[in-house]
């Protein structure tokens with residue numbers, strides 16, 4: 001299992017091994033994280049999910065003619081984010097989702113973006129985030145304007161899209177592929193040769209864990225509670241379900257699809 005979650009590889013052409021990209025979907029409960037994930041993987045909109053299940057799915061994609069092994073973690077933070085390090089340290093890119101008909105979900109998305117910014121500062125390693133205003137089909141009940149979404153994204157320097165999990169698949173796919181492109185850019189940047197330093201070996205001063213220094217892994221999220229790192233499950237324990245999108249898209253080839261969050265898709 002550990003090899004499944006191994007080190008990312010950056011390839012440049014279709015001949016090379018697939019690029020491996022881990023993508024985490026964050027957002028308040030009910031924002032539509034599962035619906036978007038399932039839409040992307042299967043082209044279908046499914047309206048009911050078990051909100052307490054968190055799964056990581058795997059899909060073979062082709063982005064800009066390059067094969068990509070994409071893993072998508074559909075997170076399920078309870079009312080307060082818990083054990084955020086499980087995705088902060090795992091993902092190469094993040095989709096932060098709010099619902100255009102929920103002001104509260106928009107505010108929470110801002111807190112998630114702050115959490116990501118703080119983590120990037122702390123680790124000196126930034127992972128791109130994309131902000132998604134979901135449920136565009138519910139625009140008549142808007143509580144968040146498009147301009148507000150764009151402004152929040154601008155504040156954190158991330159891409160912004162309004163989408164709907166129950167409208168066209170192509171738009172949702174485009175957003176996921178944009179996340180792959182962003183992750184790829186970052187991975188390529190990090191894989192550039194770095195200057196070589198030869199320094200005297202010295203014991204590192206004791207470093208307090210990230211949690212203790214900035215309260216980051218404790219995921220203080222507005223008024224949220226503190227979380228013990230010991231509770232954090234290893235990512236490799238996450239259930240991995242492989243959905244090949246080409247098969248998923250064909251009813252004939254895949255009469256019964258792999259279960260997603262306990263739901264059979266026919």
Ligand SMILES: Nc1nc2c(ncn2[C@@H]2O[C@H](COP(=O)(O)OP(=O)(O)OP(=O)(O)O)[C@@H](O)[C@H]2O)c(=O)[nH]1
Pocket residue numbers: 027028029030031032033034035036046047048049050051052075076077134135136137138163164165166167
């Ligand atoms: N109209 C509409 N409803 C949506 C859309 N996306 C999700 N929903 C509905 O919103 C509700 C919540 O969607 P989920 O996908 O379960 O949301 P989530 O963010 O995964 O929530 P948790 O699983 O609780 O973390 C469900 O009833 C979905 O059917 C959308 O784009 N449009």
